[in-house]
Amino acid sequence: MAATKESPIIFYDLASQENTPWSPNTYKTRLALIHKGLPFRVEYISYPDIAPLMKKLGAPPGSPNSPKFPYTLPVIADPSPEPEGKPIYVSDSWEIAQYLERTYPPPKYPTLFPYDAIAVNYAMTASLGRTAYNALADLAIALIGTNHVLDERGHEYFMRTREEMFGKPLAEVIKEEESKWSTEIRSAWATAGKLLDANGPMDQVGPFVMGKQISDADFRIAGLVLWLRRGEGPEGHRWKELLEWDGGRWGEIWKAVEEMEARSTEV
Amino acid sequence: MAATKESPIIFYDLASQENTPWSPNTYKTRLALIHKGLPFRVEYISYPDIAPLMKKLGAPPGSPNSPKFPYTLPVIADPSPEPEGKPIYVSDSWEIAQYLERTYPPPKYPTLFPYDAIAVNYAMTASLGRTAYNALADLAIALIGTNHVLDERGHEYFMRTREEMFGKPLAEVIKEEESKWSTEIRSAWATAGKLLDANGPMDQVGPFVMGKQISDADFRIAGLVLWLRRGEGPEGHRWKELLEWDGGRWGEIWKAVEEMEARSTEV
Numbered sequence: 131m132a133a134t135k136e137s138p139i140i141f142y143d144l145a146s147q148e149n150t151p152w153s154p155n156t157y158k159t160r161l162a163l164i165h166k167g168l169p170f171r172v173e174y175i176s177y178p179d180i181a182p183l184m185k186k187l188g189a190p191p192g193s194p195n196s197p198k199f200p201y202t203l204p205v206i207a208d209p210s211p212e213p214e215g216k217p218i219y220v221s222d223s224w225e226i227a228q229y230l231e232r233t234y235p236p237p238k239y240p241t242l243f244p245y246d247a248i249a250v251n252y253a254m255t256a257s258l259g260r261t262a263y264n265a266l267a268d269l270a271i272a273l274i275g276t277n278h279v280l281d282e283r284g285h286e287y288f289m290r291t292r293e294e295m296f297g298k299p300l301a302e303v304i305k306e307e308e309s310k311w312s313t314e315i316r317s318a319w320a321t322a323g324k325l326l327d328a329n330g331p332m333d334q335v336g337p338f339v340m341g342k343q344i345s346d347a348d349f350r351i352a353g354l355v356l357w358l359r360r361g362e363g364p365e366g367h368r369w370k371e372l373l374e375w376d377g378g379r380w381g382e383i384w385k386a387v388e389e390m391e392a393r394s395t396e397v
Numbered sequence: 398m399a400a401t402k403e404s405p406i407i408f409y410d411l412a413s414q415e416n417t418p419w420s421p422n423t424y425k426t427r428l429a430l431i432h433k434g435l436p437f438r439v440e441y442i443s444y445p446d447i448a449p450l451m452k453k454l455g456a457p458p459g460s461p462n463s464p465k466f467p468y469t470l471p472v473i474a475d476p477s478p479e480p481e482g483k484p485i486y487v488s489d490s491w492e493i494a495q496y497l498e499r500t501y502p503p504p505k506y507p508t509l510f511p512y513d514a515i516a517v518n519y520a521m522t523a524s525l526g527r528t529a530y531n532a533l534a535d536l537a538i539a540l541i542g543t544n545h546v547l548d549e550r551g552h553e554y555f556m557r558t559r560e561e562m563f564g565k566p567l568a569e570v571i572k573e574e575e576s577k578w579s580t581e582i583r584s585a586w587a588t589a590g591k592l593l594d595a596n597g598p599m600d601q602v603g604p605f606v607m608g609k610q611i612s613d614a615d616f617r618i619a620g621l622v623l624w625l626r627r628g629e630g631p632e633g634h635r636w637k638e639l640l641e642w643d644g645g646r647w648g649e650i651w652k653a654v655e656e657m658e659a660r661s662t663e664v
Binding site: 228244246247248249250251252254256257325326327328329330335339340341347 | 495511512513514515516517518519520521523524592593594595596597602606607608614
């Protein structure tokens with residue numbers, strides 16, 4: 131039995147003040163669910179509640195090798211194929227993407243991995259992780275914290291754990307990272323853009339990682355844009371600048387994702 | 398005018414005692430030429446002659462940012478489209494692969510990048526570089542040196558520059574690396590194998606990076622097998638063991654490459 135509007139996939143996302151998406155990792159899963167056309171209902175979880183809830187549900191840890199934070203989001207609960215059966219819990223955005231592709235395969239459901247090219251798609255996601263994600267992460271984390279994006283309990287937890295991680299106040303991290311915006315951060319994204327330019331001229335071959343077809347690796351990019359946008363707020367200037375970098379490639383991807391959101395399958 | 402048997406592409410490869418392929422980087426280009434069905438003639442160049450010859454020919458350096466060794470092989474000379482015109486020189490295996498795909502495009506010539514998925518294919522080559530290549534390189538280099546694979550002048554140059562690079566005799570490097578064969582080296586290849594397993598069961602989806610179709614990233618793997626095989630000699634045990642690792646995936650790729658070699662377009 132596939133997920134239906136009456137019995138949708140439960141998507142555990144990170145809570146925030148307005149309970150709207152902000153996390154780059156969970157956003158990949160939201161977009162995968164929308165792209166597949168699968169009905170899903172969101173449960174927003176505050177940071178300190180993740181581990182206790184996932185243990186209670188019997189969901190697997192998303193980062194089993196992390197000594198401090200083994201339980202992470204996203205997690206999905208896919209309704210069991212057996213009536214009255216226990217749902218199938220899957221954690222970690224990459225595991226979830228593979229699970230969805232196997233369980234809701236093309237051509238009935240749109241593919242996350244065009245041409246069954248799964249491994250190369252992941253290699254690109256990992257490559258974007260080393261360039262675009264790594265360069266942006268400290269700034270985005272610091273903005274999410276200092277601009278109090280999260281719900282009260284989540285915010286308290288986030289500030290405490292992240293300031294411990296950085297060994298300094300997030301306000302200081304912002305100052306340091308701001309000076310990197312036009313240099314290190316810009317340059318890391320340009321490296322990613324140059325790699326994607328190998329596909330050929332964007333106006334002929336399409337702006338996406340796989341050319342004309344959007345795929346899982348593009349959702350990594352979209353998650354980063356969202357992260358920065360939520361961190362600095364919709365009036366911020368950086369996320370808008372970023373959309374114009376590298377021939378406007380990131381803006382094209384973001385536009386496609388906004389169109390996906392307009393036909394979201396969230397119930 | 399495309400390359401013909403009478404006016405083939407000139408492929409500058411690294412010399413060796415028998416003048417047969419041994420270098421992982423130039424081997425990628427040899428396989429790309431064969432896969433495309435392009436007639437090519439090989440010129441074997443001894444290490445100390447690379448820079449002077451390439452400067453004389455006006456070929457671009459393959460590693461322009463390397464202060465010590467900017468001129469590298471592979472280099473190709475593609476006959477000019479103009480009669481009597483100067484050939485087009487391209488260096489660096491990745492630049493050459495892109496050049497060949499543009500200049501000898503599918504469907505007339507078999508593609509190096511199925512589905513025009515060029516950027517993700519490169520991301521996989523880079524990923525294999527960080528796992529399989531990096532783990533094997535020191536052992537392979539030390540074997541090539543100590544087993545005197547290269548021509549006399551090339552050998553002298555190779556031993557001197559590589560021992561300077563390692564800061565110790567290559568015989569010592571072999572001893573150190575031998576102990577890593579079943580641990581670090583094995584484990585790095587398993588990481589690469591696990592990534593490719595994401596494509597699905599090999600007997601159903603095919604053993605190659607892109608599944609059933611061989612592509613440029615597979616030639617990275619084949620080059621590594623060749624490197625080790627030439628380093629320890631065809632009677633060696635390691636390269637044969639390696640072909641059986643990870644469900645026999647590397648052996649399947651190597652078998653396909655041997656079949657390609659049997660219909661080589663070398664003239």
